[in-house]
Amino acid sequence: MSQRRETSEDGNEMLFDHGAPFFTVTNNDVLALVREWESGGLVAEWKVNLGSFDRVSKKFVNIQQDGMNKKYVGVPGMNSICKALCHQPGVESKFGVGVGRFEWLEDKNLWSVSGLDGQSLGQFNGVVASDKNVVSPRFRDVTGRPPPLDLTFAPDLAVKLEEIPVNPCFALMLAFSEPLSSIPVKGFSFQDSEVLSWAHCDSSKPGRSANSERWVLHSTADYARTVIAQTGLQKPSEATLKKVAEEMFQEFQGTGLSIPLPIFRKAHRWGSAFPAASIAKEERCLWDVKRRLAICGDFCVSPNVEGAILSGLDAASKLTEILSCL
Numbered sequence: 099m100s101q102r103r104e105t106s107e108d109g110n111e112m113l114f115d116h117g118a119p120f121f122t123v124t125n126n127d128v129l130a131l132v133r134e135w136e137s138g139g140l141v142a143e144w145k146v147n148l149g150s151f152d153r154v155s156k157k158f159v160n161i162q163q164d165g166m167n168k169k170y171v172g173v174p175g176m177n178s179i180c181k182a183l184c185h186q187p188g189v190e191s192k193f194g195v196g197v198g199r200f201e202w203l204e205d206k207n208l209w210s211v212s213g214l215d216g217q218s219l220g221q222f223n224g225v226v227a228s229d230k231n232v233v234s235p236r237f238r239d240v241t242g243r244p245p246p247l248d249l250t251f252a253p254d255l256a257v258k259l260e261e262i263p264v265n266p267c268f269a270l271m272l273a274f275s276e277p278l279s280s281i282p283v284k285g286f287s288f289q290d291s292e293v294l295s296w297a298h299c300d301s302s303k304p305g306r307s308a309n310s311e312r313w314v315l316h317s318t319a320d321y322a323r324t325v326i327a328q329t330g331l332q333k334p335s336e337a338t339l340k341k342v343a344e345e346m347f348q349e350f351q352g353t354g355l356s357i358p359l360p361i362f363r364k365a366h367r368w369g370s371a372f373p374a375a376s377i378a379k380e381e382r383c384l385w386d387v388k389r390r391l392a393i394c395g396d397f398c399v400s401p402n403v404e405g406a407i408l409s410g411l412d413a414a415s416k417l418t419e420i421l422s423c424l
């Protein structure tokens with residue numbers, strides 16, 4: 099549910115949904131929430147046809163007609179829902195602040211939270227964490243810092259969180275001066291490509307600027323793993339991202355779809371894009387009732403937006419119920 103703000107060489111601002119391109123809903127509780135968001139203008143249905151492209155035959159197959167499954171997007175960007183939640187009544191949001199440590203204070207029956215600089219961010223009755231790397235060694239590999247949460251007091255939770263497998267991804271953001279008229283759908287998966295897994299026309303979504311035609315491409319997990327194995331988990335260099343952008347765009351052009359040169363091109367690494375396991379499918383979140391700690395996210399239920407919402411709803415329910423008894 100993310101969006102990036104980029105600027106072209108001529109100074110035009112462009113927005114890209116470089117993460118989840120859309121989401122679908124099957125659960126009634128989630129559907130009720132999405133309908134609230136829809137009535138408030140936070141989400142809208144993306145009424146387009148999707149399909150698959152066979153790299154070998156160079157033909158589109160399995161084209162799904164609009165209306166088969168409702169596809170929802172945030173308006174004006176996929177991050178609109180998160181922005182709105184930050185401004186809910188009673189919510190105090192802090193931006194540009196990273197949490198360096200969660201510490202349970204047994205004598206006070208409270209959580210102490212400190213920032214990356216060691217400064218106190220306050221003491222709290224409960225904690226909800228939605229980062230799957232909050233206790234993982236991967237956190238140290240990426241940031242060079244120890245994980246923020248030490249779960250020695252809850253070894254059963256620690257085991258589940260220690261090493262959640264992920265499928266990494268690179269996203270390529272492209273802008274064109276003219277529509278890609280050779281493509282009959284607005285989003286499609288790739289068959290038999292070692293480099294690309296998905297492409298969608300971001301500017302075709304409701305509420306988006308039509309100043310240019312903007313596409314987002316996702317790499318295959320295997321391609322991303324190969325690049326990360328060569329370059330490491332630290333923030334990728336500009337040279338690495340330029341090389342990735344070139345290789346992904348060459349594969350896009352290699353489809354034979356008459357893809358012109360873009361007016362903007364930039365790659366982004368999405369290192370922990372898709373959880374490859376669900377660690378709390380039945381429980382929907384990890385919960386320590388004694389310390390009022392909930393850990394939730396798409397890695398708990400299913401690796402998609404609906405899974406993240408379901409997990410968050412359950413974590414919120416558990417925490418609000420027990421806090422009402424304090």
